[in-house]
Amino acid sequence: MRKFTVKTIVAIGIGAALFFVLGRFVAIPSPVPNTNISIQYGLLAFIAAVFGPFAGALAGLIGHFFIDFSYGWGVWWSWVIASAVFGCLMGIFSSKLKIDEGEFGVKGIITFNVAQAISHLLAWVGVAPCLDILMFQEPVDKVFLQGITGAIINIITTAIIGTIVCLAYAKTIPQKGSLKEEN
Amino acid sequence: MNNLFNYIEKESPIHGLTGATKLVCLLLWSLAAMTTYDTRLLVVLAIFGIALFPVGKIGVKDISFMLWFTLVFLVLNTVLVYLFSPHHGTEIYGTCTYLFGLSGHFAPTAEQLFFQLNYILKYFATIPFVLLFVCTTNPSEFAASLNKIGVSYSVSYSVALALRYIPDIQKQYHEISQASQARGVELSKKASLMKRLKSASAILVPLILSSMDRIEIISNAMELRCFGKNKKRTWYMAQKFKPLDYISIVVCALLLVVSLTLTYINGSRFYNPFIR
Numbered sequence: 001m002r003k004f005t006v007k008t009i010v011a012i013g014i015g016a017a018l019f020f021v022l023g024r025f026v027a028i029p030s031p032v033p034n035t036n037i038s039i040q041y042g043l044l045a046f047i048a049a050v051f052g053p054f055a056g057a058l059a060g061l062i063g064h065f066f067i068d069f070s071y072g073w074g075v076w077w078s079w080v081i082a083s084a085v086f087g088c089l090m091g092i093f094s095s096k097l098k099i100d101e102g103e104f105g106v107k108g109i110i111t112f113n114v115a116q117a118i119s120h121l122l123a124w125v126g127v128a129p130c131l132d133i134l135m136f137q138e139p140v141d142k143v144f145l146q147g148i149t150g151a152i153i154n155i156i157t158t159a160i161i162g163t164i165v166c167l168a169y170a171k172t173i174p175q176k177g178s179l180k181e182e183n
Numbered sequence: 184m185n186n187l188f189n190y191i192e193k194e195s196p197i198h199g200l201t202g203a204t205k206l207v208c209l210l211l212w213s214l215a216a217m218t219t220y221d222t223r224l225l226v227v228l229a230i231f232g233i234a235l236f237p238v239g240k241i242g243v244k245d246i247s248f249m250l251w252f253t254l255v256f257l258v259l260n261t262v263l264v265y266l267f268s269p270h271h272g273t274e275i276y277g278t279c280t281y282l283f284g285l286s287g288h289f290a291p292t293a294e295q296l297f298f299q300l301n302y303i304l305k306y307f308a309t310i311p312f313v314l315l316f317v318c319t320t321n322p323s324e325f326a327a328s329l330n331k332i333g334v335s336y337s338v339s340y341s342v343a344l345a346l347r348y349i350p351d352i353q354k355q356y357h358e359i360s361q362a363s364q365a366r367g368v369e370l371s372k373k374a375s376l377m378k379r380l381k382s383a384s385a386i387l388v389p390l391i392l393s394s395m396d397r398i399e400i401i402s403n404a405m406e407l408r409c410f411g412k413n414k415k416r417t418w419y420m421a422q423k424f425k426p427l428d429y430i431s432i433v434v435c436a437l438l439l440v441v442s443l444t445l446t447y448i449n450g451s452r453f454y455n456p457f458i459r
Binding site for chain 1: 217264344
């Protein structure tokens with residue numbers, strides 16, 4: 001279990017700032033008009049995998065809150081909380097990964113992607129629609145359709161971007177026993 | 184940075200409130216508006232919220248862009264609700280009154296229209312207040328106020344850090360993206376979707392790696408200054424409570440109480456005019 005250190009606090013702050021910048025200013029146009037692909041969840045998955053569930057949850061919560069806050073369309077607590085839930089679950093499921101020690105092989109990639117897929121499904125098909133129904137009493141079909149679409153898009157983007165980022169980060173860290181004695 | 188969050192610096196009673204007060208009010212208000220579906224209370228909240236704008240000296244011009252965005256969102260959602268379940272109102276209110284002599288799956292019922300009216304009112308009850316909060320609260324004071332309402336100071340400090348580094352990271356992102364585009368990385372609609380995602384990560388990788396270095400540097404600096412050793416810390420942007428602060432909190436708390444009482448009296452979250 002990782003301890004709640006100063007580094008975690010800073011990681012939450014910087015993670016939330018990155019989440020905000022990616023979510024607010026980096027809009028990749030998608031084939032569906034008026035929808036953009038949100039790449040920030042790839043980053044959030046990475047932060048959660050490296051710094052643990054606490055950092056993941058809070059970075060998602062703060063980052064998503066600021067995105068809503070800056071658009072000024074009102075804070076959608078149900079989706080903000082779902083972001084936090086995703087960060088937290090991702091941190092829990094991927095706690096066995098050792099990306100910060102430079103280990104991220106085929107096994108790591110599989111664990112990472114299974115973890116992110118499950119977390120996305122739980123967050124967007126489980127938590128977000130239920131909160132929507134609780135708070136706004138919206139019709140069930142509509143919120144679940146929104147949730148499932150969101151989950152699928154997020155799983156794909158996280159699979160591509162999250163994996164690439166994890167691979168790149170793991171490469172920059174020298175692994176244990178990577179030095180060889182020369183004769 | 185202040186521009187980013189639409190903060191508008193002015194002298195007004197609402198700007199004069201402390202950040203903590205506004206945050207507490209926002210939470211109480213959102214809770215009140217979220218629990219109730221009572222038409223009467225929603226109307227009161229909507230009118231009250233809009234009436235606060237002149238008090239805060241915020242004009243329509245300042246928020247026109249956000250208003251448009253919200254309206255589009257609202258229309259889309261309303262249409263979606265109707266398309267997906269045109270009989271949601273009937274389920275909630277328990278009666279079914281067809282209008283205009285039509286019947287069938289998509290025929291309008293009085294209950295459905297009443298539900299959708301409530302749905303729209305609910306937006307109008309919450310959004311003006313949030314807009315007002317966004318326009319009148321200094322983001323830097325926001326972190327200090329979080330600590331004041333009982334969030335532990337390390338978490339408040341994370342919020343402050345995020346606010347501090349958003350402009351830096353934004354600038355860095357811009358630089359990296361320009362450099363990559365000069366090397367031929369395509370992000371616009373000309374490239375295929377997969378290609379765009381891949382080129383996005385070409386920008387992301389340097390951005391995230393340099394951010395990891397940044398995390399290292401900042402946490403070392405904070406540790407050297409013994410961050411987290413004491414139980415409390417003071418905030419530069421924190422303000423003292425004035426009488427008006429207490430009054431506003433009490434008013435918002437009362438709204439929440441009214442909302443809960445109405446839910447109790449009605450026996451559900453809905454005000455039902457169809458059953459007498």
